[in-house]
Amino acid sequence: xxxxxxxxxxxxxxxxxxxxxxxxxxxxxxxxxxxxxxxxxxxxxxxxxxxxxxxxxxxxxxxxxxxxxxxxxxxxxxxxxxxxxxxxxxxxxxxxxxxxxxxxxxxxxxxxxxxxxxxxxxxxxxxxxxxxxxxxxxxxxxxxxxxxxxxxxxxxxxxxxxxxxxxxxxxxxxxxxxxxxxxxxxxxxxxxxxxxxxxxxxxxxxxxxxxxxxxxxxxxxxxxxxxxxxxxxxxxxxxxxxxxxxxxxxxxxxxxxxxxxxxxxxxxxxxxxxxxxxxxxxxxxxxxxxxxx
Numbered sequence: 001x002x003x004x005x006x007x008x009x010x011x012x013x014x015x016x017x018x019x020x021x022x023x024x025x026x027x028x029x030x031x032x033x034x035x036x037x038x039x040x041x042x043x044x045x046x047x048x049x050x051x052x053x054x055x056x057x058x059x060x061x062x063x064x065x066x067x068x069x070x071x072x073x074x075x076x077x078x079x080x081x082x083x084x085x086x087x088x089x090x091x092x093x094x095x096x097x098x099x100x101x102x103x104x105x106x107x108x109x110x111x112x113x114x115x116x117x118x119x120x121x122x123x124x125x126x127x128x129x130x131x132x133x134x135x136x137x138x139x140x141x142x143x144x145x146x147x148x149x150x151x152x153x154x155x156x157x158x159x160x161x162x163x164x165x166x167x168x169x170x171x172x173x174x175x176x177x178x179x180x181x182x183x184x185x186x187x188x189x190x191x192x193x194x195x196x197x198x199x200x201x202x203x204x205x206x207x208x209x210x211x212x213x214x215x216x217x218x219x220x221x222x223x224x225x226x227x228x229x230x231x232x233x234x235x236x237x238x239x240x241x242x243x244x245x246x247x248x249x250x251x252x253x254x255x256x257x258x259x260x261x262x263x264x265x266x267x268x269x270x271x272x273x274x275x276x277x278x279x280x281x282x283x284x285x286x287x288x289x290x291x292x293x
Contacts, residue, residue: 004231008240011225014217016247019097021217022089023256024210028199030087032192033214036200037082038185040215042178048219049175057172067167068180074162075177081155088148094252095260099138100152101245102271105238106131106278107157115161123281127274134270141263170226174219233286239279 025033049055061067088097106128112118120128138146166173192198200211229237249268252258 004228005236005240006228007224008228008232008237009243011221011228012240012243013247014221014224015244017251018217019089019094019248019251021210021213022086025207026090028203028207028211030083030090032189032199033086033211034079034083035185035188036211037086037214037218038079038178038181039189040212041174041218042182042215044215044219045171045175045178048171048223054171057168058176061168061172061176068176070162070166071168071173071176072180074159074166074173075180077155077159077162078177079181081152081159084148084151084155088152092256092258093148094256095249095258095264096146096148097152098245098248098252099146099149099268099271101156101248102242102268102275103131103135103149103153104156105241106274107153108160109278111157111161121281121285123277123284127278127281129274130277131271131274134267134274137270138264138267141261141267170222174222238282242275 022033028036085097088094109120109124110128113120135146135150163173168176189198189200193201200208203211228240253260
């Protein structure tokens with residue numbers, strides 16, 4: 001149990017500090033960072049699979065059209081999520097990006113209701129309603145939808161839904177996703193080099209090292225998360241997931257001094273209240289289910 005908490009907390013802590021890494025790559029365009037993230041993640045995962053001698057799953061998976069089709073979809077959604085996040089961080093929108101991951105748990109609940117036909121309890125409906133009011137408030141104050149947050153929440157929620165019903169585990173799934181994405185990423189990076197537009201070629205040795213580090217920085221927290229999720233209850237895992245967006249928001253407000261007006265604070269407080277209701281209601285239901293009849 002304690003090991004599981006440490007694994008999961010470490011994963012969310014790394015994700016929370018990810019903007020620090022991306023800011024160091026700001027001179028490189030977001031799309032090129034994304035392509036390097038795909039390529040070096042695959043390299044890192046190949047090393048992990050080789051070290052573990054864990055290859056027997058790969059051939060049957062690639063021969064199954066349904067499996068390949070599902071992971072093509074999840075790979076596309078994951079790359080979309082990565083691109084939006086990288087662009088948001090390096091465009092000075094870290095606070096907006098953090099909002100997406102605060103909203104994400106409630107988006108997952110809505111996907112469960114509409115797509116998996118799961119029944120929602122009254123407390124969950126209340127949480128979703130308050131979060132919707134928060135989003136509406138932010139929309140009215142800004143004059144536009146908080147589209148960065150909504151796209152991040154929707155894309156990561158879709159990815160979670162696809163992976164929830166996928167037949168492969170975290171390591172295998174991420175490996176096949178990056179394997180499917182790698183040809184496009186390598187092709188684009190070669191095209192940049194051929195046209196003299198490669199940020200990698202122009203980067204300093206430390207810049208090249210940072211781009212290559214995208215592999216372990218992407219894969220390690222995902223593997224830690226998978227290890228932690230197997231060891232602790234989902235209710236505790238759900239509580240720990242707020243570490244990431246909280247750190248991201250703190251970096252945006254206190255380190256990079258992004259705008260955070262009173263109006264924006266009101267919207268965030270509404271969404272935080274919705275998350276508090278959602279989390280406490282889940283704990284209460286879990287506790288009642290464990291009590292003797």
